[in-house]
C-alpha cells in the first residue's frame with residue numbers, strides 16, 4: 001500500500017477564506033442548536049469505525065458529546081442526529097444555503113487550482129495504473145465543488161459522469177459541468193469519489209456499502225476526510241475551532257478508517273495524510289484563542305524556530321501519517337475475491 005508525501009505552498013486562507021468560513025461555522029452551530037437541540041431525534045451509536053461500544057466522552061462541544069474509542073482511537077459524536085434529521089438539515093438549514101451560495105461559489109476558483117485539480121490528477125493516475133473494472137463510468141458522491149467534473153473530464157478516462165446527491169443548491173452547476181445528477185448511479189462505476197463526505201455521514205459504513213454497490217468489481221473508491229490521528233486535532237483537541245456538529249460527526253483514526261474500509265469489501269491501494277496545514281492551523285488557533293495552551297515543546301517549535309523547521313515538521317507528519325487531512329484509495333474486490 002502506498003503512503004504519499006506532497007509538497008506545495010498551500011495556504012489555509014486561500015482555500016478556506018476566514019470571513020466565509022467563520023460565517024459558515026456560526027450558522028452551522030446556530031442551526032445545529034435549532035435542528036438538533038432536543039434529545040428526540042438523536043440516537044446513541046457505537047464507534048463508526050470499529051463498532052466498539054461504550055466509549056467514554058472525550059469532550060463536549062456546543063452541547064454535543066465527542067467520544068474517544070479506546071480500541072481504534074477514533075473520535076465521534078454520540079448521541080447524534082438521526083439520518084432523517086441530518087437530511088432535513090442539509091436540505092433546509094441556513095448553513096446549507098450559505099454553503100451553496102457563498103462557500104462553494106466564492107472559493108471554487110482557488111480550490112480548483114489548489115485542491116480539486118490535485119484530487120482529479122491523483123484519481124486519474126491510480127485509475128490508469130490499477131484500474132481493473134473495464135468500465136468508463138465515473139461518479140462523485142455528495143458533490144461539493146461542481147468544477148470537479150470539468151477537471152475529471154480532462155483526464156479522458158471516462159465517457160459518463162454522475163453526481164450522486166450533490167449538496168443542496170449545486171445540482172444545476174453539476175449539470176452545467178457535464179454531469180448527470182442522480183439519487184443513485186448505475187451499478188458498474190469505474191471510479192467513485194467522495195471528497196470530504198465521511199466526516200458528516202450518520203453511518204460511514206452505510207456510505208461505504210453504498211459505494212461498493214455502485215462500483216464495478218475492480219472499481220476504485222477515492223476518499224478524503226479529516227482524521228483524529230492528525231497533529232492539529234490531537235494538539236488542539238476540543239479547542240480545534242473548525243470541528244463542529246453536524247459537519248464533523250466522525251473523526252476516524254487512520255487505523256479505524258482502514259479497518260472500516262477493508263471490512264466493507266475493499267482492498268486498500270493508498271492511505272496517506274498529505275495534509276500541509278496542521279502547523280498553520282495550530283498556530284492560528286493558538287493565536288486566536290487565549291484559552292489554548294500548547295504543550296511546551298510544540299510552543300517552542302511553533303514560536304521559536306523558523307519556517308524551515310516548521311516545514312520539516314509538517315513533512316514528518318505527512319510521512320508518518322500524522323496529518324489530519326487523509327486521503328484513501330481502495331478497490332472493490334474482484335469477483336474472484338468475493339465469497340471467501
Ligand SMILES: [Zn+2]
Pocket residue numbers: 047048049050051052069070071072073074256
Ligand atoms: Zn473504534
